Amino acid sequence: MRGEPLDAEMIVSATEEVLRRHGPEKTTVLDVARLLGVSHGSVYRHFPSKAALREAVIRRWLDRVRDDFAAAVQDSGPTPPDRLRGLLTTMFAAKWAKAKEDPELFATFRVLAAEHSSVSSAHVAFLLAQIRAIVADGMASGDFARGEPEVIARAVFDATSRFHDPMHAAEWSSPEAQAKAEGVISLILDGIRAR
Amino acid sequence: MRGEPLDAEMIVSATEEVLRRHGPEKTTVLDVARLLGVSHGSVYRHFPSKAALREAVIRRWLDRVRDDFAAAVQDSGPTPPDRLRGLLTTMFAAKWAKAKEDPELFATFRVLAAEHSSVSSAHVAFLLAQIRAIVADGMASGDFARGEPEVIARAVFDATSRFHDPMHAAEWSSPEAQAKAEGVISLILDGIRAR
Structure with missing residues (x-):
């Protein structure tokens, strides 16, 4: 002891x-x-139980991802479009860095997160809430076309799955990953802009 | 014999x-x-060789997916936005149907396609070419904002990965899959519309 x-x-x-x-x-x-x-x-x-212990491990790990993420989002720009671009870029960068720095632990957490889907769902809900808040701000400021922030946030999240869903982690080290992510972010920003 | x-x-x-x-x-x-x-x-x-035989099997299977797909795309509407919506909806439906009708064979082909990446790349190139052709038509007709059709087609393909990449096959039977796909398609169509 x-x-x-x-x-x-x-x-x-x-x-x-x-x-x-x-x-x-x-x-x-x-x-x-x-x-x-x-x-x-x-x-x-x-x-x-062992399950409770594993769940605590994943929860702490996701909290760390979230903190890195929240810290980096602060200074992404003043307008909602800049902030949304910053949020998405940061979200991808945080996941890509975790997958690269510690691939075994990342793979382990993928498996554990799949077993404890309530922890993963809470993490997805957190990410969706971040996107939704900026989308709502952008609708209020007139930068984004009017709509249902919840629905738009979900579409933004789904349209960027390739860059944040751990299933795609093996692709993130590809030299084209960054350009692909930027292409999709630009498409999304054009999609929600006011016209 | x-x-x-x-x-x-x-x-x-x-x-x-x-x-x-x-x-x-x-x-x-x-x-x-x-x-x-x-x-x-x-x-x-x-x-x-066994490898050559497997490759022929995947190639024929992808040809079938492609034919189902090409047949269904014919009557999706007169304007480029309708045609792009029809193309994407059909592409997802064709993959979802294959994954559902024959989940074991679909899983097998996923593995084989990963081993024979040239066959998969050719299939991706075919899908990209279909998207690109409509995007180029839409730019020419003034329905879509001007840009590089190749780049836009890639972004459309990447933004819809969740609905056509076999990695996500397990999610396609979810009751929300259709609504999610429609949300992303609408976001994309708004993203490429002329303004």
């Missing part, structure tokens, strides 16, 4: 480390306990 | 049948020969 008291955050970090080394199939609560130098009972006091 | 002389078409049909039953890993040239009641040497006289 280490000197510092064991908290949930430490357990989540250790689990992330074990997942990175062994992948989702082979990772056990015992491995996590071993890495922390504690008994597996100590881990279970914080997380009632 | 059957009564009719063995031709390449018969071998391709038999291979498709064996692939449907056993999947791409377990399918052998011997299985194909057995189904046809011929020696495996007879198969090799038409196809020098």
